[in-house]
Structures are given as structure tokens and as C-alpha cells.
Amino acid sequence: xxxxxxxxxxxxxxxxxxxxxxxxxxxxxxxxxxxxxxxxxxxxxxxxxxxxxxxxxxxxxxxxxxxxxxxxxxxxxxxxxxxxxxxxxxxxxxxxxxxxxxxxxxxxxxxxxxxxxxxxxxxxxxxxxxxxxxxxxxxxxxxxxxxxxxxxxxxxxxxxxxxxxxxxxxxxxxxxxxxxxxxxxxxxxxxxxxxxxxxxxxxxxxxxxxxxxxxxxxxxxxxxxxx
Numbered sequence: 001x002x003x004x005x006x007x008x009x010x011x012x013x014x015x016x017x018x019x020x021x022x023x024x025x026x027x028x029x030x031x032x033x034x035x036x037x038x039x040x041x042x043x044x045x046x047x048x049x050x051x052x053x054x055x056x057x058x059x060x061x062x063x064x065x066x067x068x069x070x071x072x073x074x075x076x077x078x079x080x081x082x083x084x085x086x087x088x089x090x091x092x093x094x095x096x097x098x099x100x101x102x103x104x105x106x107x108x109x110x111x112x113x114x115x116x117x118x119x120x121x122x123x124x125x126x127x128x129x130x131x132x133x134x135x136x137x138x139x140x141x142x143x144x145x146x147x148x149x150x151x152x153x154x155x156x157x158x159x160x161x162x163x164x165x166x167x168x169x170x171x172x173x174x175x176x177x178x179x180x181x182x183x184x185x186x187x188x189x190x191x192x193x194x195x196x197x198x199x200x201x202x203x204x205x206x207x208x209x210x211x212x213x214x215x216x217x218x219x220x221x222x223x224x225x226x227x
Contacts, residue, residue: 032217037086037206040076040189050075051110055193062203065193066092072110073101073190081159081186084208086218089120089191091147092199097124098147099192100155103184104128115190116178118166120153121145123173125164129183137176140225145169152204154218156211159184170220 031037040048043061051074055067063074080102091098097119104115112128116135119125123142127135145151145168156165162178178184191202219225 031086031206034212035084035208035217037084037208039205040085040207041203041205043203046074048077050077059201062201063191063205064199064201065191066199067193068197069195070096070193070198071195073112073115073192075106075110075188075190077188079106079186079188080157080207080209082210083155083157083189084211084217085155085157085189085205086152086207087202087205088150088152089200089202090150092201093197096194096196096198096200097122098194098198098200098202099124099126100153101128101190101192102157102187103159104187104190105185106188110190112190113187115187116164116184117192118155118164118174120166121147121151121168121173123166123168125174125176135176135178137174140172140175142168142171142173142224150203152218154216156214156216158214159186165216167216167218170218171223172216172219172225175225 041063044058046058056063056065056074089098099117099119101112101115101117105113107113114129117126125135125137151169154167160181162181162184164174164176165172166174193200
């Protein structure tokens with residue numbers, strides 16, 4: 001075989017391989033029709049995240065947090081305003097809770113920075129602005145999910161309107177509109193380890209920035225609160 005023929009053959013194989021790699025990557029990023037989700041956690045490292053190394057690590061392909069005195073977040077390097085976040089989480093410790101906090105200020109000590117917290121799987125919330133507590137929101141009937149078992153949450157957030165919706169295991173559990181959306185800001189997304197002794201885990205974290213559809217894509221047909 002001539003050198004030219006060999007070069008053409010090798011080049012063709014390389015192009016074919018690259019094409020298959022592109023197809024594979026595109027396929028892995030689309031879980032729902034028309035929605036492209038980008039990976040925020042690679043399952044191996046904390047690249048793209050900032051948190052206290054004494055608390056946070058990677059264990060069994062999950063972001064693992066353990067502390068005797070928590071009360072802080074591990075934060076994304078990027079800032080977000082409108083987004084769809086899909087992730088799995090579970091509470092490892094017997095007591096306490098976990099959460100996802102956003103629309104706040106990035107703090108060097110990984111504090112809450114006046115963010116808004118949603119609490120899977122219960123659908124609870126907390127407003128970390130001064131003088132605020134659990135904000136008023138719609139009461140939605142849903143199953144009593146076990147926080148110690150891995151559960152999948154979808155959070156759909158729109159900054160301008162201050163609206164937040166969250167589904168857990170295909171059931172909508174949170175529906176909220178902020179009383180004054182002008183006080184909210186673009187900021188990092190934080191995974192919580194709550195104050196006191198706690199152990200938590202998060203994994204399979206994906207995001208759609210500026211969602212094209214204003215709906216929860218993980219809702220199961222016939223589930224409570226489904227349209």
C-alpha cells in the first residue's frame with residue numbers, strides 16, 4: 001500500500017472516530033426531548049466547585065459532605081439567573097436536612113449570602129435574607145419521601161419573576177413566587193450542609209441554562225399536581 005493510501009485510510013478512520021465521539025457526547029447530554037443538559041459534576045473531582053476541603057470530597061461518584069458544625073455551601077464556579085437543575089441527593093446522617101441555594105451573593109467563607117434555599121425531598125424552603133424565614137408558597141400534596149434514599153429533584157428557576165418550581169421523583173413539591181424579585185441576584189448555585197452535625201451526598205448534577213420551556217420536564221403523567 002502506498003504512503004498516500006495509508007495516510008488517506010488513517011485520516012478516514014480518525015474522522016470517523018471523531019464523528020462517533022461527537023454523536024456520543026450529544027446523545028449523552030440529551031435526556032429529554034428538546035432539552036440539552038450540561039454536566040456540572042464529573043463524578044470524579046470537584047472541578048468547577050468551591051467549598052471547604054475539610055467538609056467536601058468525592059465518594060462513590062457523589063459530592064460528599066460531612067461536618068460536626070455545618071452551615072455552609074459548596075458553590076459552582078459559574079453564576080446563574082434562569083436555569084433548570086436536575087440532580088440526585090440524599091441525607092446520610094440520621095437527622096438534619098440538605099438543600100440547594102441560589103440567587104445570592106458569593107461569599108468567601110461559603111456562607112449563604114442571602115440566597116433562596118429549596119429543600120428536597122420535602123419541598124421546604126428558607127429565605128436567607130435578614131429577618132426572613134420559610135417563605136409563603138403554595139401547599140402542594142405529595143408523597144412523604146424518605147430523605148435518606150436517593151431521590152431525583154428538578155428545580156426550575158426564573159430570576160426576573162422570582163418563580164421557583166421543584167419536582168421530586170416526578171412529583172411537583174414546590175411552587176413559589178418571590179414577594180420582591182428585584183432583591184434577588186444572579187449568583188452561584190450552592191449545595192448545602194446544614195448547621196449542626198450532618199452528612200449529605202449529591203450526584204448526577206446537570207443544568208440547562210436559560211430554559212427554552214417553562215415546564216417541569218421530569219413530571220410523571222398522572223402524578224399529583226401535574227397539569
